[in-house]
Structure formats: C-alpha cells, structure tokens
Amino acid sequence: MKLRRLTIAGFRGFNVERSIDFNEKLTVIAAPNSHGKTSISEALEFLIYGATSKVEKSDSSKEEYRDSYRNRHFPADRSSYVEATFAVAGNAEQKLRVELGTDGVTIRRFVDGKPVEAWPFHATLLTAARPFVLQHALKYLLLVPPSDRFQGFARLLGLNEVDGAFQAILGLCTKPTASLSPEGQRILSELEALVTRVTAVPELKKVATNLRRGTEKMNDAYTLIEARADALLGGMVKAEERLLKLIAARTAEAAKVYSGGVALHAYSPTESSQLTSAYKTLSTTVGATFLEDYGRLCVHGVATRLQKEASLLNVGVELIEESPDFCPLCTQVLTDELRRGIHERHASVKAEIEIGAVREQSLSRVTRSLTDVRSELKEHMKLSEYRTSNLIASMQPENAPKVCDLLGGASAASAEIVRSTAGVASGLRDRLRTAAAQLEDAILICESGIKENRESLADAEALGKALQAYLATASDFVSQVAQLELSLAGPIKLFRQAVDALAGTTETSLLIDLLEKRTTIERAMRVRDVLEGLKELKKHVEQTLAETMEAAMSTDLTNAVMKWYGKIRTSGDPDVHFSGFAMDRTKSGDFKSRRLSVKAKSYGVELASAVSSLSESKLNALGLCVSIASAIRSPGPWGFLIIDDPIQSWDDEHETQFINVIRTLAETDNKQVVVLSHKGTWAKQVCQGCRTLNGVYFEMTGYTKEGPNIAVMEWSPIDQRLREAEAIANDPTATSVKLQQGEEEIRLAACQVASQVAKEKLDRVTSVHNMNSKDVRAILVEAGVASDLVDRISATFVTADDAHHAPKNYAPSAQRIRQALAAIREVLKQTKKI
Amino acid sequence: MTTNHEQQGDGNTDTPKSTLEQFLQAVEKRTNNPVHHRLLNACRQANPLVALEAELRKIASEIINEA
Numbered sequence: 001m002k003l004r005r006l007t008i009a010g011f012r013g014f015n016v017e018r019s020i021d022f023n024e025k026l027t028v029i030a031a032p033n034s035h036g037k038t039s040i041s042e043a044l045e046f047l048i049y050g051a052t053s054k055v056e057k058s059d060s061s062k063e064e065y066r067d068s069y070r071n072r073h074f075p076a077d078r079s080s081y082v083e084a085t086f087a088v089a090g091n092a093e094q095k096l097r098v099e100l101g102t103d104g105v106t107i108r109r110f111v112d113g114k115p116v117e118a119w120p121f122h123a124t125l126l127t128a129a130r131p132f133v134l135q136h137a138l139k140y141l142l143l144v145p146p147s148d149r150f151q152g153f154a155r156l157l158g159l160n161e162v163d164g165a166f167q168a169i170l171g172l173c174t175k176p177t178a179s180l181s182p183e184g185q186r187i188l189s190e191l192e193a194l195v196t197r198v199t200a201v202p203e204l205k206k207v208a209t210n211l212r213r214g215t216e217k218m219n220d221a222y223t224l225i226e227a228r229a230d231a232l233l234g235g236m237v238k239a240e241e242r243l244l245k246l247i248a249a250r251t252a253e254a255a256k257v258y259s260g261g262v263a264l265h266a267y268s269p270t271e272s273s274q275l276t277s278a279y280k281t282l283s284t285t286v287g288a289t290f291l292e293d294y295g296r297l298c299v300h301g302v303a304t305r306l307q308k309e310a311s312l313l314n315v316g317v318e319l320i321e322e323s324p325d326f327c328p329l330c331t332q333v334l335t336d337e338l339r340r341g342i343h344e345r346h347a348s349v350k351a352e353i354e355i356g357a358v359r360e361q362s363l364s365r366v367t368r369s370l371t372d373v374r375s376e377l378k379e380h381m382k383l384s385e386y387r388t389s390n391l392i393a394s395m396q397p398e399n400a401p402k403v404c405d406l407l408g409g410a411s412a413a414s415a416e417i418v419r420s421t422a423g424v425a426s427g428l429r430d431r432l433r434t435a436a437a438q439l440e441d442a443i444l445i446c447e448s449g450i451k452e453n454r455e456s457l458a459d460a461e462a463l464g465k466a467l468q469a470y471l472a473t474a475s476d477f478v479s480q481v482a483q484l485e486l487s488l489a490g491p492i493k494l495f496r497q498a499v500d501a502l503a504g505t506t507e508t509s510l511l512i513d514l515l516e517k518r519t520t521i522e523r524a525m526r527v528r529d530v531l532e533g534l535k536e537l538k539k540h541v542e543q544t545l546a547e548t549m550e551a552a553m554s555t556d557l558t559n560a561v562m563k564w565y566g567k568i569r570t571s572g573d574p575d576v577h578f579s580g581f582a583m584d585r586t587k588s589g590d591f592k593s594r595r596l597s598v599k600a601k602s603y604g605v606e607l608a609s610a611v612s613s614l615s616e617s618k619l620n621a622l623g624l625c626v627s628i629a630s631a632i633r634s635p636g637p638w639g640f641l642i643i644d645d646p647i648q649s650w651d652d653e654h655e656t657q658f659i660n661v662i663r664t665l666a667e668t669d670n671k672q673v674v675v676l677s678h679k680g681t682w683a684k685q686v687c688q689g690c691r692t693l694n695g696v697y698f699e700m701t702g703y704t705k706e707g708p709n710i711a712v713m714e715w716s717p718i719d720q721r722l723r724e725a726e727a728i729a730n731d732p733t734a735t736s737v738k739l740q741q742g743e744e745e746i747r748l749a750a751c752q753v754a755s756q757v758a759k760e761k762l763d764r765v766t767s768v769h770n771m772n773s774k775d776v777r778a779i780l781v782e783a784g785v786a787s788d789l790v791d792r793i794s795a796t797f798v799t800a801d802d803a804h805h806a807p808k809n810y811a812p813s814a815q816r817i818r819q820a821l822a823a824i825r826e827v828l829k830q831t832k833k834i
Numbered sequence: 835m836t837t838n839h840e841q842q843g844d845g846n847t848d849t850p851k852s853t854l855e856q857f858l859q860a861v862e863k864r865t866n867n868p869v870h871h872r873l874l875n876a877c878r879q880a881n882p883l884v885a886l887e888a889e890l891r892k893i894a895s896e897i898i899n900e901a
Contacts, residue, residue, distance in 0.1 A: 127853055162857040168882035169873070172890060179887040184894040527894045530869050537873060540864040548857055 001086040001121075002639040002672040003044075004093065010080030011046065011100065012039035015073045016706040021769050022640075024087070025666045026695030027674045029710075030683035035700040036708035037676045041132060041644045043082040047098045049125065050107055053134060067104030073705045076102060087639075121637045127158035128636020133627040133643040141623050142598065142611055146584070149611075150549070150594040153581075156630045157552045159545075166545050166594075173538040176531045184527055191524035194517070197510050203228060204510070214532065215525045222518065229511045243515045246508055253503040258402055261390045261499075262418045263492045264425075264485050271383060278380035279474065281372060286467050290369050290460075293362035294446075297455040317346050366450065370443050373467070377443075381436050384474065387481060388425040391488070395422035406498040407491060414491035421484045428477050435466075435473040442466035539590075546583045546591030553581045553596075560629035561622070567661050568621045570653045576602040578610050578622045598622070617649045628661070632669055640672035641665060647682055655682050659689035666693055687715050691724075692741055694748055696769055712767050714752060718828075721749040722821060729817035739812035743796075746820040750796050753824055754779040757831050773797035785827060792823035854878075869893055 002024060009017035013036030020029075020040065031037040042052045046069060049056075055068065070080050083097040096119065097110040109116050119125070141152040154163035177185055191211075199208040207228075210221035230237050233245050267275065327334060394403045395418065407415040442463040449455045500506040514521070558580045565578055577600060584595035600610035607613040614622065624646055631641050643662070647655045665671040677683045680699065687697050694715055702709040728734050728742035751768045754776040758766040761783040766775070773794050780790045858874050865871070872889055879885035 159853060159857075161852070161854045165854060165858070165877040165882050168877060168886050171883050172873075172886045176890060179890045180894050181891055183898060184891070187898060523897050523900065526897045530890070530893055530897070533867055533869055534873075536867070537861075537865065537870045540861050540870070544857060544861045544864065548860070 001088055001094070001637050003084060003674070004087050005085040006040065006044065007081075007083040008039070008043045009082075010071045010074030010078065011043050011069060011082055012036070012071060013703070014039055014043070014707040015071045018707055018710055020698065020710060021696065021767070022672065022674060023694075023696040023769070024672055025693045026662065026672075026686075026690055027698070028683050028686050028695060029674070029676045029698045029700065030680040031676070031678065031700030031708065032680075033678050035703045037678065037700060038644060039708075041134065041642045041674075041676060044084065044642060045130075045132060046100075047082045047084055047096060048119070049130075050098070053130070053132070069100055070104050071707070078102070079108070124636045126161050127634065128638065129156060129158060129627075129630040129634040131631055131635070131638035131641050133624055133631070133641065133646065135620075135645050135648060141626060142619050146596060147594045149598075150596040153553065153596055153626075154549065156626065157549070157557070158634050159548060159552065162545060162548060166541050169534075169538060169541050173534045176534050180527070187520055187524040188527060188531075190517075191521060191528065194510075194513060194521065198514070201507050201510060203507065207514075211521075211525070214529045215522065218522055218525060222514075225511060225514050228507075229515065232508055232511070243512065246512050246515065250500075250503075250505045250508045250512060253505045253508070254499045257499045257502045258399075258406065260393050260399065261492070262394045262403060262407075262422075262495045263488065264391055264481060265387050265389065267383070267387070271386075274379060275383045278376040278383070279471070281376040282380060282467060283471055285369050285373050285376075286464055290366060291464075293366045293369075294455065294460045295457065296359055296362040297366060297450060298457055298460075314346075317342060363450065367447075370447055374440070374443050377436055377439055377470070380474065381432065384432055384477060385429055388429055391418070391422050391484075392426050392429065395419055395426075403495070406495055406502075408494070414494050417487055418491050418495075421488055425481065425484060428480055432470075432473050432477050435470040439463075439466040439470045542593045543591055545594070549596065550583045550591075553583075556633055557581065557626075557629055560633060561625045564625035564628050564661060565622060567664065568625065568654060568657045570657055572653065574602075575604075576600065576607070576613060576615075577618070578614065578625075579606070617651070617654060620649055621654065624658075624661075628665070632665075632671075639670075640674060642674045642676070644676045645678055646675070647677065647679065655679075656685065656689070659686050662686060663690050663693070666690065666695075691716050692744075694744065712769060714768075715748070718749050718752045718756070718824075721745045721752070722824060725749070725817050726821055729814040729821065734814065736812055739814060739817065742814075742817045743812055743820075746796050746817055746824070749824055750776055750793055750820070753793075753827055753831075757783045757785070757827075761831065780827065783831065785830060789823060789826055789830060792819070793827055796820040796823065 003022040005019055005021050007017060007019040008014040013034075020027075029037060029040065042054070045052045052069075074080055079099040079101055081097060081099045083095060086094050086096065088094045095110075095112050097113075099108045099110070100106070101108070109119065111120065140148070141156070142149065144152065151160075151163055154160050172179060177188060180188070195208060195211050198204045198211060204224070207221050207224045210217035210224070226239070226242065229242055229246055233242070233249065237245055325334060326332065332338075393399060400419075401410075403418065404410040404412070404415040407418060409415065442459075442465075446455075446459045446463050449459050496509060497506070500509045561578070562580075569577065579599045579601040582597050582599060584592040584597050586592055598610035600607040600613045602613070610622070611619065624643075628641070628643075631638070646658060650658070662673055662675060666673045675683070675686060677686075683697065683699075687695070697713045697715050699711050699713050700708040701711050722745075725742045725745040728738050728745075731738070734742070748768070751771040754771065755766045755768045758764045758779045762779070766779065773796075776797070777790055777794050780793060781787070785793075855878075858877055862871060862874055872893065873886055876882065876885040876889040
C-alpha cells in the first residue's frame with residue numbers, strides 16, 4: 001500500500017481540513033519546529049494503529065495524554081478525522097478514514113465510506129514493522145535499560161505479542177502467591193510456619209529437609225515423624241492410636257502448667273452433627289402441625305360445654321319421647337316444630353363431641369413436641385457454651401493472672417486480645433442464656449396450660465416468638481464467635497508455645513500438628529510444588545524468547561543494519577562503530593533474561609557497549625538504521641516509509657550521507673519515502689540530491705490557530721530542468737534511459753511553466769503535482785499563449801499518457817527533447833510579454 | 835465501534851500459526867509438566883496475565899479441594 005493523499009481535520013496541530021498529495025517515490029516536507037510537521041506522521045500512525053507511539057510509550061502517564069489527539073480549536077461538537085487514500089494492488093485505490101469522537105476516545109473506522117470494526121490488514125499489524133522512523137522512538141530503542149531495549153526491539157521485529165505473553169508469565173512468577181485464593185495463601189503460610197517449627201527441633205532436622213524438598217519426599221518425612229512419635233511414646237505404637245496417644249501425653253503434661261486454654265473449642269464431627277441436629281429440631285418442631293394440635297387443645301373448653309349441653313339434651317329427648325303436650329319443667333307448649341328442633345340440636349351436639357375425641361391424639365403430640373424442644377434446647381445450649389468455655393474461663397479471676405503471664409504479661413498485646421475476646425464471648429453467651437431461659441419459660445407456660453385445661457393460643461404464640469428469638473440469637477452467636485476465632489489465632493499459638501515450653505511438650509505438640517494436618521500439609525506442598533515449578537516455566541519461556549529474538553536479529557537484521565549504517569558512515573569518521581547485536585548469555589551459556597546488547601568496535605577491538613561508547617550522532621544513525629532495516633525486513637502491507645526529522649545532532653557530512661539512504665530506499669528498495677525535516681536547507685538538498693526522482697516538496701510556511709499553511713514548492717527550478725534536458729540532448733553518448741530522463745525533465749518543466757503562468761497571469765495557484773497535458777494546455781490557452789506554441793508544448797506529453805505512463809513502442813529521442821526545449825523557452829519569452 | 839486497544843489485536847487467537855502460537859508451541863516442546871501446559875494455554879487468551887492468574891488459582895483450588 002502506497003500513500004496517495006492524506007487529509008487531516010481537528011487532529012493534533014491541524015484544525016481546519018488540510019490535504020497533502022504524496023509523490024509515489026519521494027515526498028519531502030520541511031517545516032520549522034512546532035509547525036505541525038510531526039502531526040502528519042502522528043495522524044498516519046493514529047489512522048493505522050489507533051494510537052501514536054508517543055502516547056503508547058508513556059505507560060505511566062496515559063492520563064496526561066488523554067484526549068490529547070483532538071485539536072482544541074476544532075469545533076467541540078464535531079468528530080476529528082484523518083483520511084488517507086492508498087494505492088493498492090492493480091492501481092486501485094482504498095480510502096481509510098478514522099474518526100475521533102467528541103469525547104476524544106471513541107474511534108470509528110471506515111473503509112471506502114463503510115464503517116468497519118477493524119482494518120482489512122488488521123491481522124498483519126502485530127507482526128509487520130511499523131512504517132515509521134521516529135526520533136523519539138529511536139531514543140526509546142537504544143538509550144534505555146537493556147530490558148526496555150529488548151522490548152523495543154521485540155516490537156520492532158514484530159515480536160511484541162510474544163514479549164507480552166512472556167511479561168505476563170514473568171508477572172505471575174514474580175509474586176505467584178498473590179494470585180492464589182485466601183485459602184491457598186493460608187495453607188501455604190501454615191506450611192511455612194510448620195516447617196520453621198520443625199527446623200527448630202534438632203531431632204527433626206531430616207524431616208525439615210524432606211518437607212522442603214516437596215511432595216516426592218513427603219512419605220520419607222512422615223516415616224521419620226512416626227518413628228520420632230513412637231520414640232517419644234516409648235515404643236512402637238499402632239498407626240491408628242499414635243495421634244490419640246500423643247494428644248493424651250501432651251494434655252497430661254500441659255495440664256501441669258495450665259489445664260485449659262485460650263482457644264475456642266473446636267467441635268468433633270459428632271458434636272458438630274449434634275449441634276446441627278439440635279438446631280434443626282428447634283427450628284422445625286413448633287411448626288404447622290404443632291399449632292394445629294395446640295389449636296385443638298384450645299377448643300377443649302368448648303367441648304366440655306358441649307358435653308353438658310348434650311347431657312341436658314339427653315334428658316330433654318328422653319322427656320319429649322314420652323310425647324307430653326307441655327314441658328314438665330317449664331310448661332312450655334311442645335309443638336311438632338319444637339320437638340323437631342330439639343332432635344336436630346341433639347344430633348348436632350353429639351357429632352361435635354365425636355370430633356372432640358381426637359383431642360387425646362393432639363395432646364400426646366403437643367406434649368412430645370414440648371419435651372423435644374426442651375431437650376434439644378438443653379443440648380444446643382450445652383454445645384454452644386462449650387465452644388467458649390475455655391476462653392471465658394481463662395479470664396476468670398482464678399486463671400487470668402497465669403494466662404496473662406503465659407501470654408507475656410497482663411499488658412502484652414496477646415493478653416489484651418484474649419481479655420477482650422473473652423469479654424465479648426461472655427456477653428454472647430449471656431445473651432444466649434437469656435434467650436434460652438425465655439424459651440424455657442414459654443415451654444413451661446404451655447405445659448401448665450395443658451395440664452390445667454386452660455390452653456390458650458396466646459401461649460402458643462409466645463412459645464413461637466421465644467423460639468424464634470433463641471434461634472436468631474444462636475445464629476448470631478455462631479457467626480460472632482467465628483469472628484473471635486480469627487483474632488485469637490496469634491494468642492492461641494503463643495499460649496500453646498508457652499505452655500509447651502514450660503511443660504516440655506514442644507516437640508510432642510509439633511508432632512501432633514504434623515500428624516493431624518497431614519492431608520492439608522500434603523496439599524499445601526503440592527501447591528508449593530506448582531509455584532516452584534513456575535521458575536522452571538519462566539526459564540523455558542526466557543530461553544525460547546531469547547532464541548526467537550536472536551534468530552530474528554543475528555543474521556538478517558544485523559546485516560541489514562550494517563548495510564544502512566555503512567551508507568551513513570563518512571570517510572572522516574573515527575573507526576568507532578556499531579558491530580552487531582547479541583543476546584547476553586550467562587557463564588553457563590544460557591541466555592540472560594531480556595538482555596539485548598548492541599556491540600561496537602573501535603579499530604577492530606570490541607568495546608564494552610555500543611550504547612555507552614558511541615556518540616549521540618552515531619547512536620542516532622544506528623537507531624535510524626535499525627528502524628529502516630526492520631521496515632524493509634518485515635514490511636507487512638506497507639509500501640511507504642515515513643522518516644520524521646532524521647538529521648538531528650548530525651554534522652553536514654552525515655546529513656549529506658543520509659540523502660543516499662533516502663535515494664536507495666526509493667530507487668533500490670522501491671519504497672515510497674516521506675521525509676519530514678525541521679531544516680529547510682537540508683530538505684532542499686534532499687530535493688537536489690534526489691532530483692531525478694522528481695518527488696514533491698512541501699513547505700509549511702506559517703501556522704495559525706487554523707493549522708499549518710502548507711505550500712507546494714518547486715522540486716527543481718525550471719531553468720535547471722531545461723539545462724539538464726539540454727545537456728542530455730547534446731550528449732552523443734546518452735543512453736536510452738538518460739534520454740528518457742531528459743524527456744521527463746521537459747514534461748515537468750512544462751508543468752512548472754504552466755503553473756507559473758497560472759499564478760502570474762491568471763492569479764491562480766495550481767499544483768504541478770499530477771498535472772497532465774490537458775491541464776497545461778488549458779492554462780496556456782486561457783493565459784493567451786499563441787495556439788501554435790500551445791500545440792508544440794502539448795506535444796511534449798506525447799511520450800506519456802495522463803498517468804505518466806509511456807505508450808507502447810515508445811523510444812526516447814534527443815531531437816524531440818531539443819524541439820520541446822525550444823517550445824518551452826518560447827513560451828517563457830512570450831508569457832513575459834503578454 | 836472499538837477502542838484503540840481492541841483494534842490493535844488483543845484477543846486475536848484465531849491466526850493458526852501466528853508468531854505467538856509458534857513461540858508457545860516452542861516452549862511447550864521444552865516441558866512435559868501438565869501445569870506448564872495449562873498455563874501456556876492461558877497465554878493464548880485475550881489478557882494473558884489475568885488468564886494466567888485465574889488458571890493458577892484454579893490449579894491450586896483443585897489441589898486444595900480434592901476429594
């Protein structure tokens with residue numbers, strides 16, 4: 001892809017839209033500093049990569065560069081844009097446009113007017129060298145620490161993605177523990193603490209060594225641990241009894257110092273299951289069935305009344321069965337309707353009494369439920385209190401002095417922690433006790449109500465509330481006690497160590513821990529093995545990366561850089577020069593991590609470092625050569641190369657030498673070169689030095705808030721072109737190629753004449769760039785040049801079509817050059833008279 | 835619409851023989867440690883460091899919570 005046109009609006013130094021048409025071989029742009037020259041290369045970088053390398057390099061201050069792309073004078077409600085027309089295969093064109101939203105961040109891309117997510121050449125961007133040779137990039141490439149230099153070269157060689165993966169692995173290996181979950185970190189830290197304790201016991205020295213070696217030595221370590229435990233217990237012990245015997249031995253000895261502890265009791269599996277079961281019973285017993293049953297008991301009073309009524313009705317029924325006309329008790333007249341009513345009421349009451357017969361079953365269930373609740377409450381309370389009993393007891397007046405003493409004195413931090421947690425635990429326990437007592441009372445009220453046949457729904461409701469309150473308090477108790485456990489970790493350890501030290505059970509205690517935690521230790525060791533293995537992975541990755549880099553640099557790149565460097569060297573240079581690249585190695589021959597060195601020699605002798613030995617101008621030259629060589633080596637889709645201000649810190653001789661580099665790039669390597677320079681005199685030298693390339697020369701002649709003023713300048717003066725063409729035409733030895741060049745000089749001179757006429761006679765600025773015979777003819781006719789002369793000038797274009805291509809059977813001719821020369825000189829003479 | 839970073843190719847894992855892929859395969863040949871292979875595979879993800887950390891956490895968690 002070669003550049004044809006670049007249009008910029010609202011980006012960096014460009015406010016109002018400006019366009020630049022590029023020559024297919026060489027475009028030179030000169031501008032004093034701060035006239036927007038670098039904005040051109042940055043606009044292209046931004047178009048292709050979505051960011052400029054200057055901003056990308058500034059990792060630590062991205063925020064500072066945020067929204068720095070938009071020109072501040074550009075309308076705030078419009079998107080900035082950069083648009084480039086590229087020549088692609090088959091002389092076709094492709095227009096790429098990138099728009100930067102008003103937020104300064106959002107980017108939209110278009111190919112030939114259609115929005116796209118990514119460029120069609122997206123996949124090649126990571127591996128192709130960037131077609132930019134930038135001064136600030138050169139500084140970042142060489143004058144930086146070796147590891148940054150490595151990164152710069154990796155990027156230059158299209159290995160930045162690989163380097164990114166390496167850096168990710170490096171990041172992981174630097175502090176791998178930080179990547180683990182809290183649980184993973186905890187078991188590793190416990191393992192480390194255990195190994196430290198083991199190391200401190202001389203008898204367990206070999207155990208410590210084996211534990212450090214990783215899981216493959218785990219069994220060896222445990223064989224030694226078991227043997228040592230047996231020795232302490234006085235002989236061989238069955239495996240299943242070893243731990244229990246050690247615990248018993250330790251407890252017995254420790255009790256001589258202090259029989260309790262400061263830890264919260266840990267539940268055995270049985271206790272844990274009992275606690276869960278009790279809680280479950282408490283939460284479910286007083287449920288819907290209980291309330292239904294209890295409701296039936298509440299209607300017991302009603303049932304008694306019904307019994308009495310039924311008895312009375314029995315008497316009545318018996319009486320009315322004798323069919324008297326009057327009631328014998330109240331003398332009321334007994335009508336048939338009344339008799340029927342008495343019978344119906346009697347049947348209804350009897351039915352209701354039968355329903356009441358189920359009361360007995362309900363009574364039995366309710367009584368059983370209340371008994372269950374009471375017993376589970378007792379169990380739950382017992383287990384809950386047991387959890388904190390040691391801790392609370394430790395701060396009772398009879399124990400506190402001793403406990404504090406063991407913890408380093410009453411004012412020691414650990415003693416303070418135990419005191420405060422014991423206080424909190426005591427408060428929690430009391431709250432639980434109060435809730436339990438209230439529940440117990442509610443149970444009692446319900447039971448007495450039942451016993452005295454005065455059941456009440458209010459009692460059942462009070463029972464439910466008391467039970468809910470207890471369950472809530474119990475849940476709170478569990479979670480708060482768990483919090484206390486965390487803060488007690490340090491004091492527990494300290495207390496146990498102190499007791500062990502006094503009781504002489506330090507080793508026994510350690511062996512208990514090792515045997516009790518065997519599974520956790522084994523898992524922690526496996527996790528540690530994984531982390532240790534990262535070092536090996538890092539080494540593999542480092543070596544592979546260094547090999548990849550060395551392969552990319554050693555031959556191709558070094559030779560290519562040498563080639564370009566040789567072109568810049570001047571004969572007067574002292575013989576202190578770049579001599580190649582290398583990946584640093586250790587004494588054992590391995591590559592050092594990300595260490596790329598630049599070699600230099602002085603009169604055949606290897607220097608310590610090119611970076612420290614070479615002058616700034618030579619480093620600058622070297623940096624340019626590296627960038628150019630990389631761009632040639634991995635061009636990707638790019639047929640152009642932007643060289644931004646290459647001659648900084650150079651003397652005149654080196655500046656001249658670099659013109660050869662530009663010419664070679666354009667002529668031999670077929671690169672479309674765009675050179676930007678702050679130095680107008682040198683830019684003109686480039687035009688002269690590459691005169692026959694007939695490129696385009698722009699000058700940025702001024703700068704306002706609208707942006708730079710860009711003017712197309714003459715690549716070469718008309719009279720110089722004419723003299724050149726004349727010399728070629730008069731040279732009898734001129735080859736066909738030379739004659740062809742003479743004709744090209746004539747055509748360009750004709751275009752320049754037309755452009756000059758347009759400016760002077762028609763007061764119109766016309767670009768010489770891409771002008772064809774029709775354009776030249778139109779200008780000359782409009783300016784009043786004689787028609788025969790216009791025809792003769794037009795004839796100078798017969799050897800090229802509108803696209804400047806030679807027609808078939810074309811052959812250059814000295815005679816034609818002479819005729820054209822005469823015509824152009826005639827026009828110049830005539831136009832001065834018009 | 836994309837951000838700058840996305841456009842530059844993060845997450846481009848679909849190129850069969852990209853330089854990164856060749857590099858990772860070369861490292862894989864140097865080691866037969868399955869943990870290394872799992873971690874190298876994580877490097878193929880869009881954000882290698884995040885993917886590596888997650889994979890390491892997962893490996894450790896599998897060991898810790900093994901039945």
